[in-house]
Amino acid sequence: MDKPAASRYRGDFVAWAGVCGFIGEGGGGAPIAPHSHYAIQLALGAPAGLRIQFGRHGEWQTCAAALVPSRATHTIDVTGCQMSAVLFIEPETPAGKALSARLQGRLELIDPDVVDVAARRLDRAWRVERSYEAVQAVCMQLVQQVSNTAPRVPSDPRVLAAVDYIRARVDQPVSLAEVAGAANLSPGRFRHLFVQETGMPLRTYVLWRRLLHVWTLLMKGETLSGAAHAAGFADSAHLSRTSRTMFGLPPSVLQMNGPLSARARGRQHHLA
Structure with a gap:
């Protein structure tokens, strides 16, 4: 067949x-x-x-x-x-x-x-x-x-503080020194701890958070170019390169036009 x-x-x-x-x-x-x-x-x-x-x-x-x-x-x-x-x-x-x-x-x-x-x-x-x-x-x-998650075991609070700091500034450049300061650690100690806890360097994690922000914006009807800038990427080409590296494909391939996107955009239109 x-x-x-x-x-x-x-x-x-x-x-x-x-x-x-x-x-x-x-x-x-x-x-x-x-x-x-x-x-x-x-x-x-x-x-x-x-x-x-x-x-x-x-x-x-x-x-x-x-x-x-x-x-x-x-x-x-x-x-x-x-x-x-x-x-x-x-x-x-x-x-x-x-x-x-x-x-x-x-x-x-x-x-x-x-x-x-x-x-x-x-x-x-x-x-x-x-x-x-x-x-x-x-x-x-x-x-x-x-x-089969066991009862919650808190992650290192210093790393969680750093993650919160990054999420609040997803559209802005953040340096190792800044994020380490939010965790009350020296840059060297923070770099080691962050990789130990998350399995990735700080720069890669920041890119990951920006990509997640892009998809949220695309769900609401934002253009690729607009989402790229709002998430701190230089342009849509920079976004596409990063997405290919992390997801294996560019954002343009995954059309955010399913039933949830349609409802989200409908609510936005109604509130406008």
Whole structure:
């Protein structure tokens, strides 16, 4: 049987403390380019069709869902899925710490029975209820379920203070000395602690936070150029290069025009 032509990706962006992700349909006809990022990735495809390649030359594996460890090169293909969700879990969160300890740098394929109910609930919350809050709630529960998160163990408060400082200035240049000062540490000590807690250098983390801000703005109908400037990128070309490095594709490929985006823009229009 001939494979149906893949449709252009249409989806939405969701985020909450320590986790963000995309839920959508279509895939543009080709797998995402090999890439790595600091977040742990939870990918889900429903009702079937998700494919994962671990490493640049690993074998393609078909699965219902998978966990990809932080900083691991990988490729995903969602073109065969009716609905897909890709969540990025920050390593410094309790769920991230639990998953990092379990994965130990390895790919983990998740049994379909574990995610079947969540996938159906997620599809309904997205397509039928068209509710950001409902989608977020299902995703939060799914992360807790697959991470089997232990009772909350606070991360280092100095790193959390630095993260808050960065988030509040996502559109501004921030230096190592500034952020270290917010954490009440010397630059040298802070650099070591930050990498130890987050698994990435400060500069990479700042770029990550800016990318998340871009997707939030695109959900509200902002242009690529406008979102790039508002998130502190020099221009849309700088944004695209950064997105390709961290997500394996440019923002222009993921069209934020799903049901959640439509509702968000409708509310903005109503309030204008």
